[in-house]
Amino acid sequence: MVSTVSSRSTALPRLVVAAPASGHGKTTVTAGLMAALSRRGLEVSGHKVGPDYIDPGYHALATGRVGRNLDPHLVGEHRIVPLLLHGARTPRPADVAVVEGVMGLFDGQIGGDGFSSTAHVAGLIQAPVVLVTDISSASRTVGAVLAGLASYDPGVRVAGVVLNKAGSPRHAEEVRRAVAGVGIPVLGVLGRDDAIVAPSRHLGLVPAAERGDAATALDRLAAQVAERIDLDAVLEIARSAPDLDAEPWDPRAEVTAPSATDATERPRIAVAGGRAFTFTYAETTELLEAAGCEVVVVDPTTDAALPEGVRGIYLGGGFPEMHAAAISRNAALRDDLRSAVAAGVPTVAECAGLLYLADRLDHAPMVGALPATAAMTGRLSLAYRSATSATPTLLGRPGETVTGHEFHRTRVEPPAGTGGEHDPAWTLEPTAAHPRTDDGFASGTLHASYLHVHWAGHPHLAQRFVDAVRAAKPHRGGRATAPRGPEPVVAAPSEAPHDPLRHHGDVETAAPDGTPLVDFAVNTYDAPPPPWLLDALRASLEDVGAYPDVRRVRAVEAAIARRHGRDPAEVLAVAGVAEAFTLVARARAWQHPLVVHPQFTEPDVALAAAGTPARHLVTRAEDGFALDPSQVPEAADLVVVGNPTNPTGRLHPAAALRSLTRPQRLVVVDEAFMDAVPDQRHALADAPVPGLLVLRSLTKLWGIPGVRAGYVLGEPAVLDALRAVQTPWSVSSAALAVLRATTEPEALAEAAARVRRLVTWRSVLTSGLDDLGIPHLPGAAPFVLARPGAGVREALRVDGFALRRADTFPGLDASWVRIAVRPPERTRPMLTALGALTSGVPML
Incomplete structure (x- = not known):
């Protein structure tokens, strides 16, 4: 526990978690350690080296305390220890502090020789270092890497290592022996488990506040860490840290509190929060409160108005681009905020706040308080910056310099200071990679820019803001009514398909007059095939x-077998999954074929054509369309189920599917979309199971619906029965070329990259649906089943967007739609249109 030995000497058990480079699992292991120690009953104080806002969110979830940052560039070296001690005593004294590093151990500010690196901060706080090392692609070499890290800087004490992403116990033991020779204790070994890895997107990890599964994943991670990492040894390392000779940082010493006569007045400051605005340093609000202000959190996606009598507004960073549909739909708050800024209510906006105050963000209307528009770009702006104020503004004075950082993928046009009533908020000083440039918009009552500034390092900014707030008049323009929620859309019902079971999304991608619609109906990857695949197709001509x-054909089947670790006799090349279902339907005189629904209807079509129509087991929406194996009749001799299932996206546990097998029964698992699932969790393609047949398609991930290419994995005797009814030469030369090309290492690497993009794209879609209050199914497929209500799909067609109707799938009705995962620049306009339809707000 934090304890004071003398007036300045403070005891605080602590350690720093570092890694050789980014991507080794620092955040996963750090959050797991924090959670596991907290579940032991310890008070754990979580900290992050660097300016990052996202990782502290996971720390807060793990510890039940605010996550805090330690960054010498932002606050100065002299404040690092005081801020550490402040975080460790607020709101309660901590038993141990765990500090997560940034990038590689010695990686810091470019050109700064390690300034602001993990090693730099570890030295400032005199903390031992625990390394996290991804060993998935190495074994004995890990020992050499750790030896180099431990000896590179004598001032950094590497006290232990956690081996992450071990492939097997044998692999882990090989690494253990290598590390033993270096003299660094191995504190534990974690295997690969992507279910507990936070998903990423364009600016890094998805914030914990946006992940509905974050708490569940953290519970699982805490249990694994407690089981596999020696927590007693970790605590012993933390307790080896020496006492610190410093006093905790105190926000009350940094700003002027109100006088005794004014103490009863606490001017209100609205601070943006919620899912879209998660980037605010804890010390910012602590400074405002220490100066006598009342901080009220406002959620731009849900709150209808600013707090009554508000006299100041702080709009921090976050992801307004991810939640643009909900922000735009909330016209009431946008109007109120525009009115407040125009009336001179002191307003500070950083990065996301700047975008929110602009007129538009890409397609979506924003507040309109600034004469500018914002747009997403493909370029990441990520850098430490120094900034100077050229003119007197709400925060700055001429010639004053502050330190901060940029972190965005957007641009604002026109640039700052190009006429009008605003001056640039800052002039960003040049670096080796960045020219001198003006940033943002500022006046005596407004300061909006891309630059993130940690006010603990520049408390005079907080003081100036509070002084302006105290002098401002209360804003009275707010409305107390809540924004309208989703309302049913009245639209003429669309004509039912002639044969629902044969309906396909490609017929929905154009208007009746042939005008193309933005396609969210067809479940293929939204990008051209890679060049090497196009080359293979051309060569096949x-x-x-x-x-x-x-x-x-046999050579191609052998290549597929090698990819899955199967015998070549266990592989059958087919002209897509549709042919595979036809072969299955014709291979035997089925007595009781069963198809689990809702799912792809091709099995029904194939069985009906073979003269044995299928019976249905319809899973329930209230159960998340989960399959209960006990509901499958014992008499069923053929069971067909998708995994992940189209259109629900349900990923059934592999164990549940294996449990369906019986003597004289064939279980067919359609894994047409499994290659889009991260690490193909619950896949059955690599593990032979008697009585089980696995179907794979190459159409979806590679975006080649015109080339029918797929394969079947199963017992040789079952595949021989399929070959016996297969039309000769049904697999074309082009399909064979695709089947072979996609087994090569280059293809596997590109497949992994496409899956990572799909995860990012999917998060944009699901976050937007969450913001709009539209129910949808969780899953890992490249599509999402959502329930916006009857008539919405038809209304979206009028706006130019094609979603897949779901009432052609047994078990679903017209209130459901299937939405294909698409790149964010296509998804966001659709979400904005969807938000307008479900709230009654007209499109602008």
Whole structure:
């Protein structure tokens, strides 16, 4: 526990978690350690090296305390220890402080020779270092890497290592032996488990506040860490840290509190919060409160008005681009905020706040308090910056310099200071990679810029803001009514398909007059095939003059077998999954075929054509469309189920699917979308199971619906029965070329990259649906089943967007739609249109 030995000597057990580089699992292991120690009953204080806002959110979830940052560039070296001690005593004294590093151990400010690096901060706070090392692609070399890290700087004490992402116990033991020779204790070993890894997107990890599964994942991670990492050894390392000779930082010493006569008056400051605005340093609000202000959090996605009598507004950073539809739909707050800024209510906006105050963000209307528009770009602006105020503004004075950082993928046009009533908020000083440039918009009552500034390092900014707030008149323009929630959309029902079971999303991608719509209906990856795949397809044209050679077919099947660790006799190449279902339907005289629904309807079509219509087991929406194996009749001799299931996106546990197997029963698992699932969790393709057949398609991930290419994995005897009814030469030369090309290492690397993009794209879609209050199913597929209500799909077609109707799937009705995952620049306009339809707000 934090304890004071003398007036300045303070005891605080502490350690720093670092890594050789980014991507080794620092955040996962750090959050797991914090959570595991907290579950032991310890008070854990969480800290992050660097300016990052996202990781502290996970720390807060793990510890039940505010996560805090330690960054010498932002606050100065002399404040690092005081801020550490402040965080460790607020709101209660901590038993141990855990500090997560940034990037690699010695990586800091570019050109700064390690300034602001993890090693730099570890030295300032005199803390031992625990390394986290990803060993998934190495074994004995790990020992050499750790030896180098431990000896590179004598001032950094590497006290232990956690081996992360071990492939097997044998692999882990090989690394243990290598590390033993270096003399660094191995504190524990974690295996690969992507269910507890936070998803990423364009600016890093998805914030914990935006993840509905974050708490569940953290519970699982805490249990794993407690089981696999020696927590007693970790605590012993933390307790080896020496006492610190410093006093805790105190916000009350940094700003002027109100006089005794004014103490009863606490002017209100509205601070943006909620899912869209999660980037605010804890010390910012602590300074405002220490100066006698009342801080009220306002959620721009849900709150209808500013707090009554507000006299100041602080709009920090976050992800307004991810929640633009909900922010735009909340016209009441946008109007109130525009009125407040125009009336001179002192307003500070950083990065996301700047975008929010602009007229538009891409397609979506924003507040309109600034004469500018914002747009997403492909370029990441990420850098430490020094900034000078050229003119007197709400925060700055001529010639004053502050330190901060940029972190965004947007641009604002026109640039700052190009006429009008605003001056630039800052002039950003040049660096080796960045020219001198003006940033933002400022006046005597407004300060909006991209630059993030930690006010603990520049408390005079907080003081100036509070002084302006005290002098301002209370804002009275707010409305007390809540924004309108989703309302039913009245639209003429669309004509039912002639044959629902044969309906496909491609017929929905154009208006009746042939005008193309923005396609969210077809479940293929939204990008052209990679060049190497196009080259393989072009080369296959040289073979069109001959029937496909059976020897080539067998060679391709052997390559697929190697990819999955199967015997070549366990692989059958097919002309897509549709042919596979036809072969299954014709291979045997089925007595009781069963299809689990809602799912892809091709099995029903194939079985009906073979003269044995399928019976249905319809899963329930209230159960998340989960499959209960006990509901499958024992008499069923054929069971067909998708995993992940189209259109629900349900990922059934592999164990549940294996439990369906019986003597004389064939279980067919359609894994057409499994290659889009991170690490293909619950896949059955690599593990032979008697009585189980796995279908794979290459159409979806590679975006080649015109080339019918797929394969079947199963027992040789079952595949021989399928071959017996397969039309000769059904697999074309082009399909064989695709099947072979996608087994190569280059293809596997590109597949992994596409899956990572899909995860990012999906988070944009699901976050937007959450913001709009539209129910949808969790999952890992490249599509989302949502329930916006009857008529919404038809109304969106009028706005130019095609979503897949879901009432053609048994078990679903017209209130459901299936939405294909698309890049953010296509998804956001659709979400904005969807938000307008479900709230009654007209599109602008």
